Amino acid sequence: MINKTKSHTFEILAEDSKSQARRGVLQTAHGSLETPCFFPVGTAGTVKTLSPDELVAAGVQGILANSYHLYLRPGLDVLRSAGGLHKFMNWNRPILTDSGGYQVFSLANLKRVEDEGVLFQSHIDGSYHFLTPAKVIEIQRAIGSDLMMPLDLCAPYPTTYAQAKEWHEQTLLWAAEARLEQEQQPFLYGHPQELWGIVQGSTFEDLRRESASELVAMNFPGYAIGGLAVGEPRAIFLEIVELCAELLPEEMPRYLMGVGTPADLLDAVALGMDFFDCVLPTRVGRGGSAFTWKGRLSVKAAHEKEAFIPIDLDCPCYTCRNFTRAYLRHLFVAEELLALRLVSLHNLHFYQELMARMRGRIADGTFSVWKSEIQQILREVESGEQVANNATE
C-alpha cells in the first residue's frame, strides 16, 4: 500500500470571535489530538526523567521526538526491529518528529550545505553523516511518527536577506523532494504517517509569503512555521506568526515549532496557531523552576526552606498532591534525581492545563477576555523573555 493518504482529518470545532484562536481536533493513527495542543519534547525516545504513565497522567496528548538523535542512537536498525518508536518506548499516543535539520545546525558540527542535503559530524562521536530529504523521510519512517517534517534549513537570527532567501528556496525544493519520497514509500508499520510543510524565510515578509504560498500550492495536510524563537525580538516574532497564519489555509492545522512560554502560547493561539512543542517546561523544571497561575517560582529559593505547601495549592498533579516546596528544595540541594522528575511532572501538568483552559475558553467564547487577564499575571514574571528553540533536551 503506497502512502498516498496524506491527510489525517483536521476539524475545527470552535472559533474565537475576537481573535484568530480556534479549537480543533486532529485524528491520527494513534488517536486524536485536541487543539490547541502542546507536545513535550522526548529527544531520545523519552521525555527526560518521566515515564509514559506519568505523561498520560499529566494529560500529555502527544510528544515530539528528535529525528537527529534517534538516527544516531539507537539507530534505524534498532528502531525498525522494535517496530517503531511507539513500541520501543511504550508510548501509544501520537508522535511528532522534527526533520533533524535544526540539530545539525545547533548541536552537530555542520560541515557543508549542498543542494542535495547537509553534511555534518555527530556531536556524539564525530562520525560523518549526510542528511538528504529522502534520508530524513527514511529516518522518520523508521521512527513511525504520526506527523513528519521535511528536511529544512533554519536561518539564525539575525541573518542577511540573501542567506534567508537562499535557504528558504532550498527548503522549498527539499519539501517537494521529501513529499515525493514519502508518496513512493509504503507504510512501514501499517499505519499512515503524515508529512507537513515547513514555512521558512526568517523575518522577511516577502520570503515568508513566497514560502507559504509555494507550500500551500503543494497541498500539504498541515503546516509548520520554522525559523522563529531563535532570538528575534518578541514583536517581530508575533508579526511573523500573524503573517503566516494569514497566509496558511484556514482549514489546515498550523504548528509553531519550538514555542514557548505560557505567554507565547497564549499570543500564538490568539493568532491562529494549533500545535506547539518546546523543551521549556521540562528543562526549567530540571533546574527547579515551576510554572504556576501566578507566575514562575524557584523551589530552590532559600525562602522555600520551610515552605510546607505545594508548588500550587490548587494543582491536582502528583507532585502538588504529595510534596511540599520545602521537600522539593531539599531534594534539589541534596542533588537528588527525584527533584528533577517532580518539577518536570508539575510543569508538564501546568502546560497541559494551560492548553485545556484555552480550548475551554475558545469553546465558550471567553478566550480573549480571559487571555488578557491571565497573561497580565503571567507576563509579570516573563517580560522580555525569549526562549531559544533548539527542540532538543
Place this chain on the structure above:
Amino acid sequence: MINKTKSHTFEILAEDSKSQARRGVLQTAHGSLETPCFFPVGTAGTVKTLSPDELVAAGVQGILANSYHLYLRPGLDVLRSAGGLHKFMNWNRPILTDSGGYQVFSLANLKRVEDEGVLFQSHIDGSYHFLTPAKVIEIQRAIGSDLMMPLDLCAPYPTTYAQAKEWHEQTLLWAAEARLEQEQQPFLYGHPQELWGIVQGSTFEDLRRESASELVAMNFPGYAIGGLAVGEPRAIFLEIVELCAELLPEEMPRYLMGVGTPADLLDAVALGMDFFDCVLPTRVGRGGSAFTWKGRLSVKAAHEKEAFIPIDLDCPCYTCRNFTRAYLRHLFVAEELLALRLVSLHNLHFYQELMARMRGRIADGTFSVWKSEIQQILREVESGEQVANNATE
C-alpha cells in the same frame, strides 16, 4: 508522655526446622513489618530516583534513612517543622535510621574519637560537628524514625584486637547513654520510637560474645549486628552472623546492617536474621545491573541492543511489564535518567519478591530445600563477591 514504651511487638509466626530461619512480624507506629524484611536505603529522605508510590508498588515495607545525611541536610529545624521525615517525604510506612556513626568513618573527615563522642568535618562544606550518643538520639527524634540506632563505632576490616576491643567497649557505654537519653525524652510527634542495640566486636568471637551479652542485659527491644560486610571473607562473615544469632534472644528481632546480595540474604536468614538494609539493588540498578532469578544481567551489554524482551519475562514490575532490555540499554547509552529509575525499580521489586518468597518458604516448611536450589543459581554470578556496607547512597 515519657518514652518508656521501648518495645513494639515482635511475634514469630513460623520457624524453619532445618535452619534458624524464622518468619515474623514487627508492629510499629507506621504499620507492621513482615520478616524477613529488606529495607532499601533512602539516604537523604528519598530512595534515589524513586517516588514513594513506586516503592509501595514494588512491595517495599519500610526504608532506611541516614541520620548523618539528614542532620546535615535539610537539618533538624526543617525536619521538626515538617513534623518528621514521614511527613516531609510523604512516606507513611516504617522508617529505620542508622546512627550516623558509620558515615562519620566512611564519608566524613573523622577528626577525633573521644569518650564523649566523635568530632568530624562535614563532607559537604567542611564544617565541624560533634556527635554524642545524646545528639544522635536528638537527630533521630527529629527524624521521627520508628526504629533508632545508638551511636556506635564500627571497626574496619582488618583491625587489631586492641582496637576492636576499645571500640566495642565504647559502643557499649554509648548504647547505655543513648538508652538513658531516649527514655528521658517525650515522643516528639506523638508516636513511639524504638531504640535497638548494636553488637560490635569485629571478627573476634570473645568480643562479640561480650558485646551481645552486655546489650542483652540492657534489655533492648531489638538488636542490630554491626561491623560486618566491611570487606571480611565471606566464611568469617557467616561465622560471626551465626554466633551473634546464637547469642541474641530468640524472641527479639535481629537486624544485620548493610547486607547484602541475594545469596547473602538467603544465608543470613537461614542463620536467624530478620532485618536487612543495603544500597545494592538501587546502586547497581543505576549502573544498569538487574537482578533476576537466573542471576544478574547488565542491560547495558552490547548483546542486549536488539533484545526486545523484558529483564525478566515473569516479573510483574512496572519496568518488566512495559519496557524491553533494548530500550533500557538505549536509555543508558543515551544517558537518560529514566534508565536509572526503571532498573532501580525492577531491582527493588526483585528484592521484595525474594523476601516474600523466603517468608512463604519458611511458612510452608520448604525453606532449606528451596534455598539451596535457588542459591546455586544465584551464586553462579555472585561467587566471591563481598559488598562493602556504607549504608549511604
